Every structure is written in structure tokens, then in C-alpha cells.
Amino acid sequence: DTAVSQTPKYLVTQMGNDKSIKCEQNLGHDTMYWYKQDSKKFLKIMFSYNNKELIINETVPNRFSPKSPDKAHLNLHINSLELGDSAVYFCASSLIGEEQFFGPGTRLTVL
Amino acid sequence: AQKITQTQPGMFVQEKEAVTLDCTYDTSDPSYGLFWYKQPSSGEMIFLIYQGSYDQQNATEGRYSLNFQKARKSANLVISASQLGDSAMYFCAMRGPMDTGRRALTFGSGTRLQVQP
Numbered sequence: 001d002t003a004v005s006q007t008p009k010y011l012v013t014q015m016g017n018d019k020s021i022k023c024e025q026n027l028g029h030d031t032m033y034w035y036k037q038d039s040k041k042f043l044k045i046m047f048s049y050n051n052k053e054l055i056i057n058e059t060v061p062n063r064f065s066p067k068s069p070d071k072a073h074l075n076l077h078i079n080s081l082e083l084g085d086s087a088v089y090f091c092a093s094s095l096i097g098e099e100q101f102f103g104p105g106t107r108l109t110v111l
Numbered sequence: 112a113q114k115i116t117q118t119q120p121g122m123f124v125q126e127k128e129a130v131t132l133d134c135t136y137d138t139s140d141p142s143y144g145l146f147w148y149k150q151p152s153s154g155e156m157i158f159l160i161y162q163g164s165y166d167q168q169n170a171t172e173g174r175y176s177l178n179f180q181k182a183r184k185s186a187n188l189v190i191s192a193s194q195l196g197d198s199a200m201y202f203c204a205m206r207g208p209m210d211t212g213r214r215a216l217t218f219g220s221g222t223r224l225q226v227q228p
Contacts, residue, residue: 033215041200045215096209099146103158
């Protein structure tokens with residue numbers, strides 16, 4: 001059984017397009033996250049979200065928006081894609097204080 | 112603000128030997144958590160080990176142990192009896208206090224470990 005799943009695994013798109021990445025966790029966790037891993041492998045938090053609170057990293061452009069239809073899902077919507085958005089995006093989830101479980105990642109390439 | 116520093120971009124170790132991956136951190140919070148993750152070439156992030164700031168003993172998980180020196184603000188990962196499958200990128204990460212919205216992880220820049228036969 002997959003704990004944290006993401007779709008799609010690969011996403012290739014043109015500059016200026018709008019795209020979404022979906023994330024689902026079946027672990028019953030209360031908090032979900034989006035991280036971005038750049039070409040130098042550096043990982044940085046973009047958003048963390050539970051049913052009470054959305055925490056946004058202030059460096060994230062407002063073209064990026066998380067959308068949570070329910071506690072098990074946290075999707076990432078990106079408007080007007082730019083070349084610099086090319087990266088691997090990881091979804092993760094956790095319970096309070098415990099380790100975070102990561103999804104397999106979505107490799108986004110903007111042409 | 113939290114900061115994690117990994118000063119070893121790359122490390123080599125012979126199969127069956129032990130290796131230590133360095134990690135230092137900086138935070139003003141009295142309560143925090145330290146994590147190590149492994150990222151093989153396939154790209155997934157695999158949780159290895161966790162140390163809480165108030166834990167009295169160093170964490171161990173199989174061949175992994177965390178050498179936690181609070182006064183020095185270091186949380187080094189020790190891998191004993193290295194195996195070829197240990198070749199991967201290793202990330203040290205920190206989480207803030209659990210009772211705030213700062214549960215997200217701050218990551219170091221990673222250490223690429225190569226195990227040689």
C-alpha cells in the first residue's frame with residue numbers, strides 16, 4: 001500500500017501554462033507539506049498545512065497555491081509557469097512531532 | 112531562524128567499514144527534532160533516524176546511529192558496516208517546536224556517500 005502518492009511522476013510543459021500536482025496520503029496524518037528540490041538537490045519547504053493552519057514560506061511566489069479538498073489530499077497548483085520552476089516537487093505528511101513520510105516526487109520541466 | 116550545515120559534499124567509504132556524516136545545526140528554540148533522510152539515485156526520500164532535543168540517549172536504528180552532542184549543536188549520522196546499497200545522498204534536517212506551526216523541515220545541503228567494494 002502506498003503511503004504518500006503523487007501524480008504525475010513527470011510533468012513537461014511550456015512556459016506560461018498552468019498545472020497541478022496531486023498528493024494523497026493514506027496514513028491518517030494531520031499535516032501535509034510541499035517541498036521543492038532544485039537542480040543542486042537543495043530541499044526547501046514551500047507550504048505546510050493541517051486542517052487548522054496554512055503556513056506559507058514567504059519566498060514562494062503567489063503563482064503557487066496549495067489546495068486541500070480534504071485531510072488526505074493536498075494538491076499544488078502553479079499558474080504561469082516559468083523556467084525557474086523546473087525542479088522536483090515532493091509532497092510529505094506527518095503526525096505531530098513524528099517523522100515526515102515523503103511521496104515519490106514529481107519532476108517538473110518547464111520548456 | 113533554523114539552519115542546518117553539512118560540510119561534506121561527498122564522502123567515500125570502503126564496504127563493511129563505518130562512516131560518519133557530519134551535521135551541525137543552529138536554533139534558538141529549546142525544543143526541536145533532528146532527522147536524517149536518505150535519497151538514493153532513484154529519487155525517493157527515505158527516513159532513517161530521529162533525535163529529539165530532550166532525548167537523553169543517542170538514537171539508533173539498525174546500522175544507523177545518531178551521535179547527538181547538544182552543547183556542540185551537532186547531530187552526526189554514523190553508518191556501521193557500510194553496504195553498496197548505502198550509496199546515496201544523505202540529508203540532515205531539523206524541525207521546530209511541535210506546538211507551533213513550524214513543523215516543516217529545514218534541510219542541509221546533503222552529503223553524497225559512495226561505498227566502494
